[in-house]
Amino acid sequence: MKIQFPNIAVVGSGAMGRGIAQIAAQAGSEVFLLDAQPGAAQAAQAALVDQWNKLAAKGRLGAEQVAAFSARLHPVQATAELAACDLVVEAIVERLDAKQKLFAELEAVVRDDAVLATNTSSLSVTAIGAGLRRPQRLAGFHFFNPVPLMKVVEVVAGLKTDPAVCAALAACAQQMGHTPVQAQDTPGFIVNHAGRGFGTEALRIVGEGVADFATVDRILRDQVGFRLGPFELMDLTALDVSHPVMESIYHQYYEEPRFRPSVITAQRLAGGVLGKKVGEGFYRYVDGAAQVPAEAPPPAVAALPPVWVSPRASRRAELYQLLKDLGATIETGQSPSPQAITLVAPLGFDVTTVAVVERLDPARTVGIDMLIEDAATKRRVLATNPATRVDIRNAAHALFARDGKPVSVIRDSGGFVTQRVVATIVNIASDICQQGICSPRDLETAVTLGLGYPLGPLAMGDRWGPTNILEVLFNLQTVYGDTRYRPSPWLRRRGAIGLSLTHVEEH
Numbered sequence: 001m002k003i004q005f006p007n008i009a010v011v012g013s014g015a016m017g018r019g020i021a022q023i024a025a026q027a028g029s030e031v032f033l034l035d036a037q038p039g040a041a042q043a044a045q046a047a048l049v050d051q052w053n054k055l056a057a058k059g060r061l062g063a064e065q066v067a068a069f070s071a072r073l074h075p076v077q078a079t080a081e082l083a084a085c086d087l088v089v090e091a092i093v094e095r096l097d098a099k100q101k102l103f104a105e106l107e108a109v110v111r112d113d114a115v116l117a118t119n120t121s122s123l124s125v126t127a128i129g130a131g132l133r134r135p136q137r138l139a140g141f142h143f144f145n146p147v148p149l150m151k152v153v154e155v156v157a158g159l160k161t162d163p164a165v166c167a168a169l170a171a172c173a174q175q176m177g178h179t180p181v182q183a184q185d186t187p188g189f190i191v192n193h194a195g196r197g198f199g200t201e202a203l204r205i206v207g208e209g210v211a212d213f214a215t216v217d218r219i220l221r222d223q224v225g226f227r228l229g230p231f232e233l234m235d236l237t238a239l240d241v242s243h244p245v246m247e248s249i250y251h252q253y254y255e256e257p258r259f260r261p262s263v264i265t266a267q268r269l270a271g272g273v274l275g276k277k278v279g280e281g282f283y284r285y286v287d288g289a290a291q292v293p294a295e296a297p298p299p300a301v302a303a304l305p306p307v308w309v310s311p312r313a314s315r316r317a318e319l320y321q322l323l324k325d326l327g328a329t330i331e332t333g334q335s336p337s338p339q340a341i342t343l344v345a346p347l348g349f350d351v352t353t354v355a356v357v358e359r360l361d362p363a364r365t366v367g368i369d370m371l372i373e374d375a376a377t378k379r380r381v382l383a384t385n386p387a388t389r390v391d392i393r394n395a396a397h398a399l400f401a402r403d404g405k406p407v408s409v410i411r412d413s414g415g416f417v418t419q420r421v422v423a424t425i426v427n428i429a430s431d432i433c434q435q436g437i438c439s440p441r442d443l444e445t446a447v448t449l450g451l452g453y454p455l456g457p458l459a460m461g462d463r464w465g466p467t468n469i470l471e472v473l474f475n476l477q478t479v480y481g482d483t484r485y486r487p488s489p490w491l492r493r494r495g496a497i498g499l500s501l502t503h504v505e506e507h
Contacts, residue, residue, distance in 0.1 A: 001175070003029055004168060004171045004172040004175055005029055005086040005087035005168075005172055006028075006029060006086060007029065007030045007032070007084055007085045007086050008024045008029045008030070008031050008032070008085060008086065008087045008088075009031075009032040009033075009034060009076075009082040009085040009087070009088040009089065010024070010031060010032070010033055010034070010088075010089050010091060011035070011079075011082075011088060011089070011090050011091065011092060011102060011106075012034075012035060012090065012091035012092040012093075012119075013033050013034075013035040013040045013041050013043070013044035014091065015145055015146070016091040016119055016143060016147060017033070017035070017044070017089075017091035017092075017119075018047065018048060018147075019143065019145065019146055019147025019148055020089055020091060020119065020143055020147055021033055021044065021048065021073065022048050022051070022147065022148055023147060023148055023176040023178070024176060025048075025069045025072040025073055026176070026177075027175045027176045027177070028072075028175070029072065030072050030074065031072055031073050031074065032074045032075075032076050032081065032082055032085060033045060033073060033074065033075045033076065034076050034077070034078075034079065034081070034082065041075035041076065041077075042075045044075075045073045045075050048069075048070075049066075049070045049073070052065075052066045052069055052070065053066060079105050079106055079109050080109055082106065082109055082110060083109050083110060083111070084111075085110060085114060086115065087114065087115045087116075087117060087169075087172065088106050088110060088114065088115075088116050088117065089117045089118075089119060089141055090102055090103065090106075090116070090117065090118045090119060090120075091119040094120065094121065094122060094123065096123050096124075096127060096128065099118060099120065099123065099128045100127075100128060100130070103116055103118075103128065103129065103131075103132060103138065104131060104132070107133055107134065112134065112137075113137075115137055115139070115165055115168060115169065116129075116137055116138045116139075117138070117139055117140070117141035117169060118138065118140055118141065119140075119141055119142055119143055120140060120142065121142055121189075121192060121245070122187070122188065122192065122244075122245055122248045122249065122252075124158075124185055124187075124252075125140040125156050125158035125161070125185045126158040126159040126160070126185050129158050129160070129161075135158065135160040135161070136160050136161060136162040136165070137161075137162065137165055138158060138161060138165075139155060139156060139157060139158065139165050139166055139169055140154060140155065140156025140157075140158070140183070140185065140189065141153060141154075141155060141156075141169050141173075142154040142156060142189060142191075143178075144191070144450055150449070150450065151177065151178050151179055151449055152178060152179050152180075152181060152191070152445065152446055152449035152450045153173045153178045153179070153180050153181070154180075154181055154183050154189045154190055154191065154446065154450075155169045155170050155173065155180050155181065155182050155183065156183045156184070156185055156189055157182070157183070157184060157185060158185045159185060161185075166182060179445060179449060181438060181442035181443075181445055181446040182438060182439070183437055183438045183442070183446075184435075184436065184437045184438065186435065186437050187248070187249045187252035187253055188245075188248075188249045188252075189437075190432065190437065190438050190442065190443060190446040190447070190450070191446050191447065191450035191451060192245055192249065193249065193428070193432060193437070194425070194428060194429050194432060194443065194446070194447050194451070194457060195447075195450075195451050196246075196249060196259050196424075196428055197258075197421065197424035197426075197427070197428045197429075197457075198226075198230050198233075198421060198425060198451070199230045199234055199242065199246070200246065200259065200260065200261070200262065200424075201420050201421045201424040201425075202216050202220070202229075202231065202417075202421060203230075203262035203264050203265065204262065204420075205413070205420060207262060207263070207264055209411060210410050210411050210412075210413045210417070211408070211410040211411070211417060213231040213282045213283070214231075214283075214292055214293055215408050215410065215417075216229060216230065216231065216417055217229020217230065217231050217232050218295070218379065218406070218408060219381055219410075219417045219418060220418065220421060221378075222377060222378035222379030222406065223369070223372055223377045223378070223379055223381065223417075224372070224418055224421075224422060224454065225454035225455075226452075226453065226454060227452050227454075228452075230421075231281075231282035231283070232283070232290070234275060234281065234282065235275035235276045235281035235283060235285075235290070236275065236276055237275070238274045238275040238276070238277050238278075238281075239265050239268055239269045239273070239274045239275055239281070240269060240274050242265070243261065243265040243269045246259070246261040246262075246265065247261050257482060257483050257484035258424070258427075258428065258483075258484040260484070268281070276288070276290075295406065298397055298398050298401035298407065299394040299397055299398050300398070301394055301395050301398040301399075304328065304329070304395050304398065304399050305329075305339050305340055305341055305392075305395055306328070306329040306330065306337065306339060306340045306341070307323055307329065307330055307331065307340060307341045307343055307399070308331040308333070308335075308336030308337070308340040308341070308342050308343065309323070309330070309343045309345075310342070310343065310344045310360070312344070312346075312354075312358065313343065313344055313345035313346075313370070314345045314346070314347050314370045314371070314468070315345065315370040315373065315374075316345070318370070318373060318374065319343070319345060319368070319370060322374050323399075325403070326399055326400065326403060327402065328399055336360070336361075336364065340364065341364060341395055341396050341399070342355075342360050342361065342364045342365040342366070343366060343367075343368060343396070344358070344360070344365060344367050344368075345367065345368050345369070345370040346367060346475070347371065347415075347419060347468055347471045347472045347475060348414060348415045348419060348471055348472035348473065348474065348475025348476045348478075348479070349414065349415070349475045349478075350385070350412050350413055350414045350415075350479055351365060351367035351384065351385040351388075352385040352387075352412050353479065354367070355385060355387075362385050362386075362387035362388065363387050363388060363389045363392065364388075364389065365385060365387075365388060366382055366383070366384060366388060366392060366393065366396040367382065367384075367385075367412075367416070368381070368382050368383075368400070369381040369382075369416035369417075369418055371416070371418055371419050371422065371472070372418065372464055377405075378405065379405065379406045379407070379408060380400045380401075380405055380406070380407045380408075381407070381408050381409075381410060381416055381417065382396055382397060382400065382407060382408070382409045382410070383409070383410050383411070383412055383413070383416060384409060384410075384411065384412060385412040386412060393409060396409075397409050414475065414476050414479030414480055415472055415475070415476050415479075419472045420472070420476065422460060422464065422469070423469050423472040423473050423476070423485075424485075425453075425457045425460065426457050426458070426460055426461040426469050426491065426499075427469070427473055427485070427487060427488050427491055428457075428488075429443060429447070429456075429457030429458060429461075430457075430458075430461075430487075430488035430490040430491035430494070430499070431488040431490065431491075433458075433488075433490045434488050434490035440458055440499075443456065443457070443458065444456030444457070444458055444459060458499040459499075461491070461499045462498050462499050466491065466494060466495040466499055467495050469491070469495075470487055470491065470492065470495045473485050473486075473487045473491075474487065
């Protein structure tokens with residue numbers, strides 16, 4: 001098979017540059033490593049050869065492969081030595097002035113038909129190439145860390161990028177064993193843009209005192225199926241990486257409310273509480289293991305009161321069946337008795353508002369999250385309002401934990417944890433489609449591979465109902481009076497017919 005770019009230069013030999021060099025050499029290209037720090041390129045070469053030898057010792061590579069890969073790595077000392085390269089990938093510090101300076105130097109050295117690529121994660125490709133004589137040959141080529149394991153790469157077209165350059169980079173990515181997705185030059189591209197809903201909304205929830213870090217993580221893992229909760233993920237990526245990305249995207253979108261960063265991460269960043277790499281973040285780490293506070297056991301309740309379910313409860317029939325399976329005494333009158341737990345299951349609204357609107361006694365009213373069908377979750381989530389009696393809260397907790405499924409009880413807020421986070425994820429993804437930043441298909445691919453979500457955001461919306469997601473957003477907008485929950489026009493149009501790829505046009 002013909003190699004798309006036989007000679008590839010990688011400028012910057014840190015974790016990202018080293019990873020790109022590794023997969024390029026493994027794909028058959030001659031790779032020229034350049035780093036401004038003396039000895040860094042040679043150290044990267046030695047580290048890669050050592051890594052390949054370790055893989056060979058485990059039987060995952062042959063000796064001939066190690067020899068061939070190693071022979072393709074060439075540390076160099078100056079940009080002049082890159083003159084024969086077909087592609088130069090920049091992976092240096094994330095500063096616009098530094099990248100512009102480097103590409104100006106490269107343009108004076110390489111051939112006119114050589115492709116220039118930046119691995120930037122948050123800067124504008126158009127701005128990076130603005131001073132070039134031939135900006136049409138510059139594109140974004142954004143890999144994710146660790147490069148060999150994260151199998152997606154964003155190919156980003158700047159305002160003047162030649163489409164043929166993006167096509168060539170996409171083919172190169174495929175030869176390297178990665179999946180390319182095509183994006184327009186907008187803040188955060190696809191993955192970092194689509195990922196705003198997960199962490200930022202979780203930070204808002206904690207900031208409002210609804211639940212603590214560990215509870216939010218448990219809920220989103222057990223109800224939705226995320227491999228890591230948002231605070232576990234931020235501890236892994238580290239706040240010196242993730243918080244500046246939040247600020248960058250927020251400011252590049254001219255203070256769009258849905259991207260607003262949190263004072264929680266700003267304060268922790270200032271205090272050096274960065275995450276796992278320093279031993280302390282949202283969790284403490286001992287020998288690399290997070291010290292997660294244990295969940296309190298369900299309360300012991302001598303006798304459970306009867307349960308009355310609001311006629312407006314979401315998944316009402318399913319909720320009745322669940323109560324029967326749990327052995328609850330169910331009241332079916334038009335209103336609850338003075339002894340009953342009054343159960344509501346709102347979408348987007350807070351329990352307090354529902355109790356007032358439906359003229360229920362707040363002291364006996366408890367909410368349950370039924371956005372996702374109970375059978376598909378590993379955890380149930382209840383919400384109390386400020387007036388809920390302790391005995392009613394304990395009785396509801398004990399009842400819903402009867403079959404051994406964990407139960408989290410959170411404070412009242414607009415929407416539940418899962419509703420708020422999922423609706424925000426779907427809404428931001430829909431807005432990406434509205435703007436034509438990428439195709440819906442590439443959006444789903446980028447998010448599942450780049451963020452590890454259990455479903456793409458559009459598939460998530462379809463799975464739990466676009467009209468339900470819209471109801472959550474409309475009601476959250478009412479509760480908070482905040483445009484950050486304003487539904488995307490794309491989502492509003494598609495809500496009735498579904499968001500899945502069988503229903504959407506490719507932009």
